[in-house]
Amino acid sequence: MFKKSMWYSILVIACAGFIVLASGFYQAIIVTTMVGPQPSRETPMTQTTGDSTLSSKNPNSVQLLILGDSVAKGTGDEKSKGFSGYLPDYFKNNTSKEIVLDNAGIDGLESMGLLEQLQSKRLDKLISDSDIILVSIGGNDIRSILSLNTLAKEDEFRVRLDSYQSSLRLIFKELRNANPNSMIIFLGLYNPYEKATGLEDARLLTTWNYNTQQLVEEDGKAIFIPTHDLLKFNVGKYIAQDGLHPNSAGYQALSYRISKSVETILTGL
Amino acid sequence: MFNLIENEVLKMISKKRLMFVLAILVVLISIFAYGQNHTAERTKAQLAQRMGITATDDWRRLADQQLIDMKNRLDSPYRDEKDKSSLRVRIEQLQYNLDNNINPLEQSAAKFTTKFMEQSIFLFLPLLIIMLAADMVSGESSSGTIKLLLVRNVPRWRILLSKYLTLMILEIIVLFFAFVLSVIISGLFFGLGGWLAPVATGFKLVAGKLDTSAVLNVPQWRYTLMVYSLAYFVAVVVGSISFMISILVKSTAASIGIIMSTLVAGNFISYFLSDWKITRYMFMVNLRLTDYLSGSFQPIEGMTMLFSITVLLGWAVASILVSFVYFIKQDILV
Numbered sequence: 278m279f280k281k282s283m284w285y286s287i288l289v290i291a292c293a294g295f296i297v298l299a300s301g302f303y304q305a306i307i308v309t310t311m312v313g314p315q316p317s318r319e320t321p322m323t324q325t326t327g328d329s330t331l332s333s334k335n336p337n338s339v340q341l342l343i344l345g346d347s348v349a350k351g352t353g354d355e356k357s358k359g360f361s362g363y364l365p366d367y368f369k370n371n372t373s374k375e376i377v378l379d380n381a382g383i384d385g386l387e388s389m390g391l392l393e394q395l396q397s398k399r400l401d402k403l404i405s406d407s408d409i410i411l412v413s414i415g416g417n418d419i420r421s422i423l424s425l426n427t428l429a430k431e432d433e434f435r436v437r438l439d440s441y442q443s444s445l446r447l448i449f450k451e452l453r454n455a456n457p458n459s460m461i462i463f464l465g466l467y468n469p470y471e472k473a474t475g476l477e478d479a480r481l482l483t484t485w486n487y488n489t490q491q492l493v494e495e496d497g498k499a500i501f502i503p504t505h506d507l508l509k510f511n512v513g514k515y516i517a518q519d520g521l522h523p524n525s526a527g528y529q530a531l532s533y534r535i536s537k538s539v540e541t542i543l544t545g546l
Numbered sequence: 547m548f549n550l551i552e553n554e555v556l557k558m559i560s561k562k563r564l565m566f567v568l569a570i571l572v573v574l575i576s577i578f579a580y581g582q583n584h585t586a587e588r589t590k591a592q593l594a595q596r597m598g599i600t601a602t603d604d605w606r607r608l609a610d611q612q613l614i615d616m617k618n619r620l621d622s623p624y625r626d627e628k629d630k631s632s633l634r635v636r637i638e639q640l641q642y643n644l645d646n647n648i649n650p651l652e653q654s655a656a657k658f659t660t661k662f663m664e665q666s667i668f669l670f671l672p673l674l675i676i677m678l679a680a681d682m683v684s685g686e687s688s689s690g691t692i693k694l695l696l697v698r699n700v701p702r703w704r705i706l707l708s709k710y711l712t713l714m715i716l717e718i719i720v721l722f723f724a725f726v727l728s729v730i731i732s733g734l735f736f737g738l739g740g741w742l743a744p745v746a747t748g749f750k751l752v753a754g755k756l757d758t759s760a761v762l763n764v765p766q767w768r769y770t771l772m773v774y775s776l777a778y779f780v781a782v783v784v785g786s787i788s789f790m791i792s793i794l795v796k797s798t799a800a801s802i803g804i805i806m807s808t809l810v811a812g813n814f815i816s817y818f819l820s821d822w823k824i825t826r827y828m829f830m831v832n833l834r835l836t837d838y839l840s841g842s843f844q845p846i847e848g849m850t851m852l853f854s855i856t857v858l859l860g861w862a863v864a865s866i867l868v869s870f871v872y873f874i875k876q877d878i879l880v
Contacts, residue, residue, distance in 0.1 A: 305835075
């Protein structure tokens with residue numbers, strides 16, 4: 278009797294299970310093979326370049342272009358302003374001209390990505406019209422090695438630094454091809470994990486920044502703005518809730534610093 | 547026919563092998579659930595130390611921030627349309643977490659149950675199935691009971707078919723218990739909820755690259771259902787292959803050994819022979835079907851969900867054919 282009821286319950290489970298699983302199997306195939314909505318890709322790009330041709334080089338304005346990663350974009354600012362919001366405010370003190378700003382920052386961009394962005398030539402029009410170009414790149418190149426152990430970290434760091442340096446050289450070449458005269462402001466890296474870093478990490482960061490600065494100085498019309506010193510003891514104050522990007526106050530402080538460094542250049546424009 | 551299957555199922559139950567499989571499931575699931583619980587707590591502690599936030603109450607602010615950032619990113623005209631759909635999916639997930647007050651760092655029974663099967667599908671589940679399938683026929687040969695079966699007035703193919711159907715039923719039972727046990731046991735650790743949370747799926751491979759343009763969110767219960775269905779498919783395929791081996795090889799130990807070593811070898815064969823295109827047609831390489839759902843696969847050129855399913859189906863059909871032909875034609879001298 279017990280065996281009989283066991284057999285029936287097994288049979289019921291098996292039949293019900295088979296039907297349920299068959300439907301799930303069908304769904305799984307549908308989900309992985311169906312065709313998604315075809316994205317219309319080029320439209321937004323052509324629009325922006327179209328806009329910039331309209332507002333093309335006006336002698337009574339200072340054109341500012343922001344390139345690079347999430348810091349360039351302004352990610353982390355709870356007021357959603359970032360450099361695009363604060364830099365013009367500070368620049369106004371030194372120039373009477375109108376400030377026109379474009380922000381092409383993309384979250385998570387690595388140096389290779391920026392290079393691709395430049396090589397696609399979509400931004401060339403914007404670049405050639407710009408008087409000042411602010412670049413922030415490299416943070417995403419180096420961030421993922423933090424979790425590695427000490428030995429692997431050292432090796433990986435070398436590899437990343439090499440590839441970063443060569444793409445940075447090419448980035449400068451691209452920028453200068455499009456516009457030989459603009460002022461390039463290059464932001465250094467800071468360490469958002471100040472509380473949890475050892476001496477070794479600090480050394481890697483300074484090596485990185487040092488090498489970057491060397492490359493930036495080679496250009497002649499570019500300036501390297503350090504950020505590490507400003508944020509080192511102000512992590513709690515200047516870093517956003519995500520623990521990685523600057524917050525509103527952080528962007529403000531950095532913008533202030535940048536505006537001070539290019540004061541004379543601005544008045545000359 | 548019905549009686550034959552009933553007879554076979556009762557035989558399997560009385561052999562205690564099914565009980566053994568269930569016992570293994572209970573022990574392993576308990577260990578994994580405990581381990582997951584432990585890891586979750588450690589992650590929280592690390593996060594708190596690293597970022598100065600306590601993950602338990604500060605996650606909302608963090609999620610709010612991420613949500614704003616992602617919405618900004620969506621608006622950027624400099625971004626590819628392709629990335630946007632995956633961004634939308636992530637926004638939807640975060641929004642759900644916020645609306646329903648679910649800390650994304652917390653585990654849930656639903657997540658655990660799914661994860662468990664995703665991790666078992668390529669080795670652990672096949673091994674359980676092998677334990678059941680490998681002696682279905684060879685066991686009868688080695689103990690001599692096959693004579694008693696064959697002297698009955700039933701064609702050989704019906705005997706074999708009843709054995710095969712029994713195997714298919716038992717595979718469902720194993721999956722059913724894997725599901726129920728992991729829900730119950732992980733429910734003790736993490737609570738029983740989480741079945742409505744959205745999960746991203748719909749990844750595709752286009753020209754060797756991950757295409758996220760068709761990504762969409764499905765509720766967790768549907769995702770779990772899909773994972774277990776794929777697992778059942780894998781179980782049937784592995785079951786068919788070991789069923790065939792148990793017919794070809796008379797000794798149970800040998801048949802278990804053969805299929806197990808094949809399986810284990812399959813887990814690193816693609817590492818050594820990645821240049822050799824033919825490895826794609828081996829069934830062991832195609833067992834990780836759930837990776838296509840979660841988008842976590844290593845993109846190998848030419849491998850898609852349909853490809854893997856076709857390959858596996860081919861193996862299953864071939865093994866069943868071989869099994870029947872061999873079993874009907876062979877001389878049985880015990």
